[in-house]
Amino acid sequence: MQGAQRIATIPTQDWLVSEERRRNVTHSNAGRWCPYRWAERGPTDDEHLVHVVPQGPAGTSELEVLRANLQDEGSACHWVEEYGLRTNTSWIVESVQSTARCQKMVLHKTWRCKQNARKKPSGSSGASCPAKIDIKIKKTNRHTKKNDAFLRRPSPLPAVIRLWHQEGHSHSTTSADALRRLGPATTTKETFVGYFEDAMSPAEAIRLHESKLLVQEGGFTLLANAALNPLPAAVYYWHRLWRQENFGKQVDPLDKLAEKMPTYEEQGIDVRLNRTKDGASWAVLVATPIMRRAQQLHAARELIFVDSTSSCDATHATVTVLLAATSAGAVPIAVLLHNAQTAEAYATAFALLKEAYPLCFGGLSAPGAFMTDNSAAEKAALRTTWPEGRQLLCHFHVAQAEWRWLTAARNNVEKDQRRALMTKFQQIMYATSVEGLNKAIEGLRGSSHEGYKARVEAFLQQQQGEWLLLCRADLTTRGHNTNNFAEASIRILKDIVLSRTKAFNAVALVESVGQVMEEYFKSRILKHANNRVSTHHLLYHSLLKRMPEEAAADIRVLGDGCFSVPSSSGNGEWYEVWGHTGLCTCPAGNSGAFCKHQALVHKHYGGLFPNCPALTAEDRHELGWLALGSECPSIDYFMASGDEVTPSQRASLARCQNGEPVACSSQDFPPEPAASPCQEEQPEQDALCDALPSTSGSQQQDRKDADDNLEALIAEMRKIHEAEWHKDSYRKHLTSASMRLQRLCKQQRGVGAIMAMNSALGLELRRGRTIKVQPTALSRRRPGLTKGSKRVPAGRPPNNAALKAARKRPHVLCRSVGANVPHAKMHGQGH
Structure with missing residues (x-):
């Protein structure tokens, strides 16, 4: 050959x-x-x-x-x-x-x-x-x-x-040691660079690569081969090279950002840079497509939530998020990065946003209000940049700061005074009338702690318009009195976007916000748009259950989309509901929150109700436009069975196809229905019903048996009351049970109340049949064993450290106040 x-x-x-x-x-x-x-x-x-x-x-x-x-x-x-x-x-x-x-x-x-x-x-x-x-x-x-x-x-x-x-x-x-000494192949390096491009850390890339090799034939030998499975030192070296090439140096990353701005523009991400003349402060603005569409929503006109964090990258750059509330939760309208948490740094960042998007608040130059925590630098910069926007303090942060002041040892507040002083402060903060506010202030002035009285007096004089609920009566806050939306967005940024790993520098943060955060919000908004979240319907029906069924017949139509609804407690009070604006004169709906009175009107008369939790096809189409922009399908895609779209809605939604926001125009309520023939013949029907027997014989017997059982239950309860009324524990639990029973009755959950009572009585009967151990036996038990009166099960007791470890206090302010203990800190110095 x-x-x-x-x-x-x-x-x-x-x-x-x-x-x-x-x-x-x-x-x-x-x-x-x-x-x-x-x-x-x-x-x-x-x-x-x-x-x-x-x-x-x-x-x-x-x-x-x-x-x-x-x-x-x-x-x-x-x-x-x-x-x-x-x-x-x-x-x-x-x-x-x-x-x-x-x-x-x-x-x-x-x-x-x-x-x-x-x-x-x-x-x-x-x-x-x-x-x-x-x-x-x-x-x-x-x-x-x-x-x-x-x-x-x-x-x-x-x-x-x-x-x-x-x-x-x-x-x-051929040996494993010889395979370990091989040099990594070029294609292996390219594979790991691809992992880094997918936002994997070196450790995550190593684990994924090893798992892919192990499932192949002869995987154990492939794991030993350094040409295919490089040593960790090589992977971390490649990651340093890739990071330096893509993110630049750790300090002063603006040069690398300016170099990559054309790439961001091709991806639809608007990145702007700003630096002061002396170079002491710099800021970066990131506006993704979803953020730019959120700036056009009507919700961006009313209330903007603002919060910052500085623990997201190795250089400790501050990330400030501005959000607007939508029916799918809070959606950011912009993300700002700046080098410090000073007033100058905040002002530089906010000025960059104002210059790039002067009408980013639903077409206005400033929103109705900003919701923040009590950060002096942040509030001063907001006041300088948007002086016409009111500033509100988060009620949770205000109450948390007061409780921590009361529990701090340096302030010398007696433990038995803390809860009383905190209650008086809360009465001031949540007062709904001028008379109630003056009464609460007088009550605080009558306390004996001069230091705390001086603190609250100064707080009232300087910032009462920012934290008093009474001063927010003229604002449409939709029931948002806390900064929970912003706090949740910061946790999303750290948990989901950054995977609890600090970014290398501001360039890495920009790419994480522009890619990972954008995809997260698109997926979350589409879940609501595709009607895959049941919370909307559950909240809507829970509000309806709080109104009695007969209240619907008493609704008065006042015209121009205004209705008068009776109180659910039957005390003779009436509340006016305006469907066009989503307002009600009740305490809950006065600020624009969706209340039970609005839910009742919406069910029987329909209407716009911009804050209604039950999403219509128009609402879902708006969310689809927010997530997808011009790629959003027509409104027919988002219609549920039985939905109909009026011609006026189609006209307003046609603009959405051209990249415009869904207009928040008012929708006419249907006219008051005329008297039907059934209503005209009502007297005759009533007479006929009176002539007929109301129930059958078996139903009458069931009703008699139920009444007899109720009388027997009441008689037994009276016997218990006569025997136990002098005990403090009995009176305490009786008050609690009475209040819970009233709430269950208002929610029309009587069957559930009887079922719970029956289950609890059965449990008490079973507990009463057990033979309790002697008190001396309880005193001899070691730490970690149960302190109850039951005997310890036979056998060796579990040696679990979790049983002996002290449980961490929950980060719930009301529990800390109720237990009269200092509030737990989650992170940072001033949180």
Whole structure:
């Protein structure tokens, strides 16, 4: 068989761990792998294949000469790497001869075995390994073709490959230790760079890569091969290089951001930079497509939630989020990054937002109000940038600060005074009338702690318009008196966007916000738009249950979308409901929150009700536009069974297809229904009903039995009351049970109340039949065992540290106040 007919084909774009490669990796004892495979085929012009043939007769154990169609240094280096992968060897460059003035060669390069490293101790493994690879690439011209038959072929083979001592490695190439010493392959590095591009940390990338290798055939050997499964040091080094290339230096990242701004613009992410003249403060604005669409919503006009955090990257840059409330929760209208939490830094960031998007609050230059915590620097910057916007303090943060002041030892507040002073402060904060406010203030002035009285008096004089509920009566807050939306968004940023891992610098934060955060909000909004969240219907029906059914017949239609609804408690009070604006004169709906009176009107008369939790097809289409923009489907896609869309709604939603927001126009209420024939004949029907028996005989017997059982239950309760009324615990639980029963009756859950009572009585009967242990036995029990009166189960007690460890106090302010203990801190110094 002639050499010209024996053509070897080696694909240059193989996957590192392909089945073919693993089959070709053999060793000296089983037949050494040859860098060419004989095939009865002729030459091919496929540029992705390397053709290798022997130059002459079969080589010796010391030298083997091959010819190949390698054209340049890149293809030669790739062939050497492929050869090393198939033979479990690694090669490093020993010498490169200059060919700049050479007329016959393109390249002359020599590799030696990686184990034969310079300055390696003589006793080390492979210190004197003689294996080498020498590659010369000849030029193909009329002069070189004269003396070389391989260059005269239709597919020339200009590369001369000399393999020295390939069977004479002075070290093992099959053991796990030898595989560990291999150098990582180029494709392996590219795979890990892809992991880093997918926002994986080095540790996450290593775990994923190892799991992918382990599920393949011979996975345990692939894990030992450093060419396919690199050592952690190499992975972390690649990550540092990738991070520096993509994010720049850790300090002063604005240069890298300016360099990547065209890339962000192609992705639809608007990134703006700003720096003060002296360079002391810098700010970055990030506005994704969803954020820019949220700026056009009507909700952005009413109330904007603002919060900041500075523990998201290694440089401690501050992230400030501005959010608007929607039916799918809070959605950011912008994210600002700045280098400090000073008034100057905040002002620089807010000025950047105002300059880039002057009408970002639903088409207005400023919202109705900003909801913040009591950060002096943040509030001063907001006042400077948007002086026409009112500022409100989060009620939770205000109450939390007061309770921590009362429980601080330096303030010398007696423990038995703390709860009384806190109650008086809460009466001031939640007063709903001027008379109630004055009465609460007088009550606080009558207390004996002068320091706390002076603190509250100063707070009232300086900021009463920001934290008193009475001062918010003229604002449409939709029932939002806390900054919970902003607090939840910060947790989303840390838990989901950053996976509780600090970013490298501000550039990494910008990319996380622009990609991961954008995808999260798109997915969350689409869940609501696709009607996959049951909370809306549950909240709507829970409000309806709080109104008696007969109250619907007493609703008075006042005209122009206004209704008069009776109180559910039957005290003779009436509340006016305006459906166009979503307001009610009751305490809950006075600020725009959706109350039970609005729910009753909405069920029987319909209407707009912008804050109604039950989403209509128009609401879901608006959410779809918010998430998808111009790619949002038509409103028919979001319609549920039984939904109908009026022509006026279709006209307003047609603008959404052109990239405009859904207009918050009012919707006319249907006119008051005229008297139906059934209503006109009501007296006759009443007379007929009086003549007929109301119930059947069996129903009358059931009613009599139920009445008898009720009388028996009341009689037994009276006996218990006569015997136990003098006990404090009895009176306490009686008051609590009475209040709970009233709430259950208002919610029309009487059957559930009886079921719970029956279950509790059965449990008490079972507990009464048990034989309790002696009190002395309880005193002898070790820590960690139950303190109840039951006997300890037989056997060795569990040795669980969790049973003995003290439980952490819950981060719930009302529980801390009720237990009269200091409030638990979640993070930071002033939270």
